[in-house]
Amino acid sequence: MDLPWGDERTKQFATNIGLITSNGPYGYNIMAAEWTHQLSYSPGLIGVSIDQKNATHSNIIKKKVFGVNLCAYDQNILSSISGGSSGKLVDKIGAIKELGFEFFKAKKIDVLMVKGASMQAECKLIRKIIFGDHTTFVGEVIELYPAGQKEPLILYHNKYWKVGDNIPRPQQQEMIIIKGILEKHKKDNKK
Numbered sequence: 001m002d003l004p005w006g007d008e009r010t011k012q013f014a015t016n017i018g019l020i021t022s023n024g025p026y027g028y029n030i031m032a033a034e035w036t037h038q039l040s041y042s043p044g045l046i047g048v049s050i051d052q053k054n055a056t057h058s059n060i061i062k063k064k065v066f067g068v069n070l071c072a073y074d075q076n077i078l079s080s081i082s083g084g085s086s087g088k089l090v091d092k093i094g095a096i097k098e099l100g101f102e103f104f105k106a107k108k109i110d111v112l113m114v115k116g117a118s119m120q121a122e123c124k125l126i127r128k129i130i131f132g133d134h135t136t137f138v139g140e141v142i143e144l145y146p147a148g149q150k151e152p153l154i155l156y157h158n159k160y161w162k163v164g165d166n167i168p169r170p171q172q173q174e175m176i177i178i179k180g181i182l183e184k185h186k187k188d189n190k191k
């Protein structure tokens, strides 16, 4: 079955917003990608799922590198601009700079990174896999900057959110009971 954009059920996903920076046929560019995830610890891999029509798609195919900047909660404007128009038609970097936001040059690859983002990683493309109408670009992290001071912006129900109340892990007393139950449900691994 299809899972169309805006379906009430898939709005239950709560995600980060990756601000994906690139360079290539469309010049220095930035796009918003909620489908941005860490895929592996060793080596450190990040996957980004990008519509084949996007300027970012062509840029990454050409240069084989990209920047992952996790949008901070006070950068919602960056998410809306980056996700609201294409680098095929608009110099989003120029527009964002005019609004007072800053970029800096990446250390190891030729892209711009977003100042003040919650996380900034420079990635070298190691694989691209077509999944339906998107391509997942798998990047090996070759440079990771110190964590930003600000928490990430969250996308949930098509709205922006700030990280809220902490839900404590189960108390020790509850864990003792849970451990007892797990013990009872242990599988017989002799097979």
Ligand SMILES: Cc1cc2nc3c(=O)[nH]c(=O)nc-3n(C[C@H](O)[C@H](O)[C@H](O)COP(=O)(O)O)c2cc1C
Binding pocket: 017, 029, 030, 031, 032, 033, 034, 035, 036, 049, 050, 051, 053, 054, 055, 056, 057, 079, 080, 082, 083, 084, 085, 086, 087, 088, 134, 155
């Ligand atoms: C909050 C938000 C999240 C988005 N997530 C994705 C995503 O994960 N993958 C994708 O291909 N497009 C996503 N988009 C849409 C692209 O950002 C949009 O098509 C953008 O114009 C592409 O820019 P480009 O053509 O300059 O690469 C998202 C847009 C917004 C506003």
